[in-house]
Amino acid sequence: KFEQLGVxxxxxxxxxxxxxxxxxxxxxxxxxxxxxxxxxxxxxxLLSKYLGESEGNVSKLFRRARLSAPSLVFFDEVDAIATARSGMLGGGGGENHDSKAAERMLAQLLNEMDGVQARVGVTIVAATNRPDILDPALLRPGRLDRLVYVPP
Known part of the structure; x- marks a missing residue:
């Protein structure tokens, strides 16, 4: 429909x-x-306690999206997997393994969004209550570059 409108x-x-x-x-x-x-x-x-499985879950999701294109992948509560990486926003101790897994998963998500493999026909929509804590890399052009406020 976007193409019909020339957009x-x-x-x-x-x-x-x-x-x-x-x-x-x-x-x-x-x-x-x-x-x-x-x-x-x-x-x-998407998070798993096993090394590499979280990243694999992201890859499988995008593979499924490519195979079923045109598709829309919706990440609800994206802030749970895409918080700012610099110090993980001062999150408490004892989460080092979890934060490293989340960082690896975020890196995989960013790679998939950049189209390491073609992302033709796949649109990404994410939702959050806390856009202020998201990693800025997620909001770069070609990723989640359109922000829409949904009022109560």
């Missing part, structure tokens, strides 16, 4: 706003209106 579709959109303001519903509606398959995942669901 290039967004590569990535970040929906942000308070809890309960229909960010997920908005993502579903976007997929429906764009005739895209809807693949939804909550950020914490």
């Amino acid at each position: 290039s579709p967004p590569r990535g959109v970040l929906l942000y706003g308070p809890p309960g303001c229909s960010k997920t519903l908005m993502a579903r509606a976007l997929a429906h209106e764009g005739d895209m398959n809807f693949l939804a995942v909550k950020g914490p669901e």
Whole structure:
């Protein structure tokens, strides 16, 4: 539909706003209106306690999205897997292993979003209540470069 309007579709959109303001519903509606398959995942669901498995989960998700294109991949609670890497925002001690796993998973997510493999027909939408804690790399052009505030 974007092409019919002569507009290039967004590569990535970040929906942000308070809890309960229909960010997920908005993502579903976007997929429906764009005739895209809807693949939804909550950020914490991708995390695994086993080394390398979190990154593998991200790769599998993007592979599935490419195979079912046109598709929309929706990351709910993206802040759970994409917080700023510099000091992990001063999170408490005892989370060193978890924060390293989250950093590796974020790196894999960024690689997938950059299209290490072609991302033709795959749109990324993410939602958060806390855009202020996201890693700035996630918001660069070609990734989640369109920010949409969803009011209560």
